[in-house]
Amino acid sequence: MTTTVGLDRDTLEMMLSSLDEFVAETLPDQRRLDLDHEDVCPEDTVREMCSEELGVQLVFVPEEYGGLGGGAFDSYRVCERLARADIGVATSVFATFLGSDPILVGATDEQRKEWLGRIAEQGIIFAYGATEPEAGSDLGAMTTTAHPVETDGEVTAYRINGRKQWISNGSIADVYSILALAPNGPSWFVVEKGTPGFSAAPPEDKHGIRLSNTAALFLDDVVVPAENLVGREEGRGLVQAQQVFGYTRVMVGAFGLGGGWEALDRAIAYSENRIQGGAPLSTKQGYTHKLIVPHAVRLEAARAFLEETATRIDAGEGGGGALNTEGAIAKLFATESGNAAAEAAIQAHGGYGYTRPYLVEKIKRDVRITTIYEGTSEILEMTIARDRWQQHLKTSGAYYRDAARGLAGVPDECAGPTAALAVECLAAVLEACRTGRLTRNQHVLLRLGELVTWAECAGALARRAAAAAAGTLPDKADKRFRPTALAAVSRVFAREAAHKVAEEGLRWVAGASSGADLAAALPLDRVRAAQSGLLADMNQVADALYRREATSS
Ligand SMILES: Cc1cc2nc3c(=O)[nH]c(=O)nc-3n(C[C@H](O)[C@H](O)[C@H](O)COP(=O)(O)OP(=O)(O)OC[C@H]3O[C@@H](n4cnc5c(N)ncnc54)[C@H](O)[C@@H]3O)c2cc1C
Numbered sequence: 001m002t003t004t005v006g007l008d009r010d011t012l013e014m015m016l017s018s019l020d021e022f023v024a025e026t027l028p029d030q031r032r033l034d035l036d037h038e039d040v041c042p043e044d045t046v047r048e049m050c051s052e053e054l055g056v057q058l059v060f061v062p063e064e065y066g067g068l069g070g071g072a073f074d075s076y077r078v079c080e081r082l083a084r085a086d087i088g089v090a091t092s093v094f095a096t097f098l099g100s101d102p103i104l105v106g107a108t109d110e111q112r113k114e115w116l117g118r119i120a121e122q123g124i125i126f127a128y129g130a131t132e133p134e135a136g137s138d139l140g141a142m143t144t145t146a147h148p149v150e151t152d153g154e155v156t157a158y159r160i161n162g163r164k165q166w167i168s169n170g171s172i173a174d175v176y177s178i179l180a181l182a183p184n185g186p187s188w189f190v191v192e193k194g195t196p197g198f199s200a201a202p203p204e205d206k207h208g209i210r211l212s213n214t215a216a217l218f219l220d221d222v223v224v225p226a227e228n229l230v231g232r233e234e235g236r237g238l239v240q241a242q243q244v245f246g247y248t249r250v251m252v253g254a255f256g257l258g259g260g261w262e263a264l265d266r267a268i269a270y271s272e273n274r275i276q277g278g279a280p281l282s283t284k285q286g287y288t289h290k291l292i293v294p295h296a297v298r299l300e301a302a303r304a305f306l307e308e309t310a311t312r313i314d315a316g317e318g319g320g321g322a323l324n325t326e327g328a329i330a331k332l333f334a335t336e337s338g339n340a341a342a343e344a345a346i347q348a349h350g351g352y353g354y355t356r357p358y359l360v361e362k363i364k365r366d367v368r369i370t371t372i373y374e375g376t377s378e379i380l381e382m383t384i385a386r387d388r389w390q391q392h393l394k395t396s397g398a399y400y401r402d403a404a405r406g407l408a409g410v411p412d413e414c415a416g417p418t419a420a421l422a423v424e425c426l427a428a429v430l431e432a433c434r435t436g437r438l439t440r441n442q443h444v445l446l447r448l449g450e451l452v453t454w455a456e457c458a459g460a461l462a463r464r465a466a467a468a469a470a471g472t473l474p475d476k477a478d479k480r481f482r483p484t485a486l487a488a489v490s491r492v493f494a495r496e497a498a499h500k501v502a503e504e505g506l507r508w509v510a511g512a513s514s515g516a517d518l519a520a521a522l523p524l525d526r527v528r529a530a531q532s533g534l535l536a537d538m539n540q541v542a543d544a545l546y547r548r549e550a551t552s553s
Contacts (some may be wrong), residue, residue, distance in 0.1 A: 005315070006069065006070045006071025006072075006073060006314060007068060007069075007074045007312035009012075009023050009475045009476050011068070011254035012070075012074050012077060012078075012476055015074075015078065015137065016078070016081050018054060019056065019078070019081050019085070019119065020081070021521075022048075022054055022504075024051070024084075026048065027042070027045060027089065028085060029374040032086055032211065032359070032362070033168060033356060035211050036045075036088075036210045036211060036362050037356070039203070039205065039206075040375045041088070041092065041172065041203070041211055041213035041506055042174060043433075046092045046093060046125065046172075047123060049093055049094065049121035049151065050119075050124075050125065051123050056082070056093055057096055057097070057119055058120055059075060059078050060075060060097040060100075062116070063102075065113060065116035065117050065120055066120030066121055067116070067119075067120045069303065070336055071116075071310070071314040072181075072247055072250055072309055072310040072311075072313035072314050073307070073310040073311060073474065074223045074249055074359040075097075075237065075247075075250075075254075075310075076251065076253075076306055076310045077119050077254075077476065077478070078260040079251045079252075079255055080254040080255075080257050080261075080478075081092075081258065082299055082341075083254065083255040083258025083262070084197065084261065084262040084380040086211055087208070087209050087213065087258070087259050087363075087366040087367060087369065087370070088209035088366060090255055090258070091168050091170075091255075091369070092125075092169055092211075092213065094168075094252075094255075095125075095126060095128055095168040095169045095173070096124075096125050096126040096173075097126075097248075097251070098126075098128040098146055098248060098374075099126030099127050099129075099169075099173070099177045100115060100119055100126050100177070100247065100508060101177075101240075101241075101244045102177050102230050102237070102240045102241065103115050103116060104116065104212060105178070105240050105243045106188065106230050106231040106236055106239075106243075107230050108231060109206055111190075111231075112225070112230075115175065115190060118175075118486055124174040124175055125169055125172060125173045125174050126169070126173055126174070126175050126176070126177065127169040127170055127173035127176045127177070127217075128168070128176075128177050128242065129164040129166060129167050129176050129177060129178040129179060129191075130142075130164070130179045131164060131165050131166050132162065132165055133165045133216075135167075137375075137376060137378075137379045139179070139238065142162075142179065142180075143162055144160065144161065144178070144179070144180040144181065144183070144219060145160070145162060145180055145181035145182075146158040146159070146160045146185075146187060146189060146229075147159045147161075147182065147419040148182070148226075149223065155226050155301075156221070156226050157223050158180075158182065158189060158224055158227055158229060159222070159223050159401045160178060160180050160191070160219045160221075160222040160224065161219055162180060162219050163216060163217065163219065163393070164219070165203065167200075167215060167216065167219070168212055168214055168373075169212075169213055170200045170201070170203070170214060170215025170217055171200035171202075171268065172187060173193060173212045174193050175190060175193065176190070176191045176193070176217070177189070177190060177191075177193075178190075178191050178199075178217075178219065179241070180219075182229070182234040182235065183234065184235035184240050185234060185236075185237065185238075186237035187229055187230070187233075187235060187236065187237045188217065188230035188236075188240060188241075189224050189228050189229055189230065190224070190230065191224055191228070194224070195222050196221075196222070197219065197220040197221045197222040197223070198217070198219055198222045198249045199215040199218045200215045200216070200217055200218070201215050201216070201217075202215065204216075207365050207368060207369075208362070208364075208366040208367070208368050208371075209366050209369050210365075221378060226438075242324065243319075243321045245321060245324045245327050245375070246309070246313060246318045246321065246322065246324045246327035247313055247318060247323075247327065247374060249327035249330060249335060249374060249380075250306055250313070250327050250331070252331050252370055252373070252374040253302065253306050254334065255338070255367070256302070256334040256335030256337065256338030256339065256367060257299055257302055257303055257306065257334045257338055258338075259338045259363055260299050260338030260339070260340075260341035260367060261299055261341070261344060262366070263341055263342035263344075263345035263346075263360050263364065264295055264296060264299070264341045264344070264345055264457060264520055265354075266359060266360055266363075267291065267292060267344070267345040267348035267349060268282070268545055268546065270348065270349055270352075270358070271288070271292070271348060272546065275383035281348075282546050283368060285539075285542075287348070288542045288546075289535075289542065290344075291344045291345075291347055291348040292344070292348065292545060293538050293541050293545070294492075295337065295340060295341035295345075296342050296491065296541060296545055297489050297492045297493045297541060298333075298340070298341070298498075299337050299338065299341055300461065300481065300489045301337070301458065301460070301461045301489075301493045302330070302334035302337045302457065303334075303464075303478060304457065304460040304463070304464035305326075305329055305330045305334075305456065305457045306330045307460075307464065308326075308460045308464070308475055309323060309326040309327060309329075309330050309464070312326065319418060324383065324387075325383060325387040325388070325519075328375065328380040329384055329452070329453050329457070331370075331375065331380060331457055332377055332380040332449075332450075332453050333453050333457050334370075335367075335371045335377070336371060338354030338370060339368060339370065339371055342360065342364040342367045343364055345360040345363070347362050348360075361391055361529070373524065378446060378518055380449070381446040381447075381449030381450055381453075382445065382446055382449060383449070384452050385448045385449035385452065386445070388449075388452045389430065389445070389448065392427070392430045392431075397430070397431050397434075399422070400423050400424070400426050400427035400430065400455075401427050402422045402426065404420040404423040404454075405420075406422075406459075407420035407423065407459055407462060408420055410462045410465075410466045411466055413487050414465035414466040414490050414492070415458070415461070415462045415487070415491045415494035415495075416466065416493075417460050418458070418462075418465060418491065418494035418495055418497075418498055418530045419455075419459045419461070419462040419497065419498075420459075421459040421494075421498045421500040421523065421526055421527060421530060422455040422459075422494060422497040422501050423458070423459060424523065424537075425454075425455070425501040425502040425505060425527065426451055427525075428521045428522050429448070429451060429501065429502075429505030429506075429508075429509060429518065429522075430448065431521070432490055432513075432517055432518035432521065433448065435517065436507075436512065436513040436517075438509060438512045438513060441512050443508075444512050446506045450504075451500070451504060451505055454496075454500050455497055455512070457493070457497065458490075458493055458494045458497035458498070461493050461494070462490050462494060464486070464490070465483070465486045465487045465490035468481070468482075468483040468487075469484075469486075469487060473552075476529065484540075488537045488541050488544070489541055489544075491533070492532075492534065492535045492537050492538055492541060495531050495534055497531055498527045499527055502522050502523075502524060502527045503527075505518065506518055506519060
């Protein structure tokens, strides 16, 4: 299948390989370890990435403003590749994209030409200033204000006062998007570095992404011209921020995916050479099936959902925040899976993993941020659960019953029926929560968000495996696994998803009520029967990861 939106495949591949070459030359392992140790953001490297030669930022800028006009699919591939190199540097590059987002979705054409044009032509660095010391997940609690300054009865400027917290590129950006409360509500303002009254605190001393600059911002009577109010209309700030969540969360999801795979690939390579018990660790099933295979499988489930969502955004579905729930699912699953994979990669390296030179310890610290910024995992669970709960109620349960039927057409070998089983179990859990009025417990609601995520990712992976088998994957899709191996990946994941949705659904429903009705409604026998063949499929996935014949013990 050929994707028409964004870059053509050759241009994308060229961009990815130029990025690889640049990273190999500019950010070798030792330099990254040194920068991490010294807690230094390589600003020169970030600027070089956005220079005329490499021009990574051009992927995010529409063609009419001098960019390459990449789509969501292109951005996901670039973000994953950037994250494989270094999530701190990736964050710095991404902050320009995030900072210019309010402009992309809400600015006047004149403002877009000015600011997006400067990003494309001059490679200026942006920062995105939303979070405040007392307003993180709940931006409604923000207190930074923007008071209109009038000249002859006309608003000619705004005076901004307040403080921003944890801002990526905080002390290195050239231009900042600042969210502030204007008389008619939260609004975005563009503030240039060096504006009187505007300053940044020293960089934060962070757990990870130490190659990324993060700093608090102080705004003391900062006066900006009225032309710097994004869209020239007050009160649109939160809408403008939410409009791009589907898209931006796919990108941060790609960071989780990139970080997780980078750690896992290092563990795979290590285990091929590390001899214990007379043979390489890669031949030990108790090692691979605990520390490698389940993580590879979950990362590929995350990829399937990311690619499906990016494809839908590129097909025009994402406008006005329409795919915010999908963006939340993609980010939640990819970042939690990336974090878990990096943790397992430390264990897979034994004592060496606990020391710095093997880099997995750094990757683990870096990837940790992805479950916090751009919406914490708990906030995403809430977003997902609320939306799908409404769908369940509105359709009297048909939402997931139909989704399960939709998977019936996906072949057995790609796990269509098992993914359908996970979705069917989800419908039963949601219904038990409705009859028992259990979502009054916030914890139950958020657990539903997690179960929704697993079931929907199982569906996406089964569809992706079927597309791979039929040769209809998007031409820009990642092709790491051959179709037969991807089918095995899908079968392993669908079994886990069905088991998790049924057993954990039962647990929380029982925990909040008697749970008796749900046990009768759930097809538990089928869920257990579906586990048959699991070990053989895990063997097959291990063989694919280690490039062996499918005859492992
Ligand atoms: C390195 C780094 C870079 C960042 N870069 C930027 C940036 O460039 N621009 C920017 O604007 N921000 C940035 N942030 C801020 C980031 O987006 C916030 O930290 C994040 O949104 C969480 O907000 P908070 O830290 O205030 O945590 P809180 O919102 O206080 O949350 C604390 C905990 O409570 C949970 N929680 C919150 N609300 C609820 C609820 N209603 N119910 C249940 N649980 C809840 C959260 O999930 C979390 O576990 C960055 C942060 C870091 C650490």
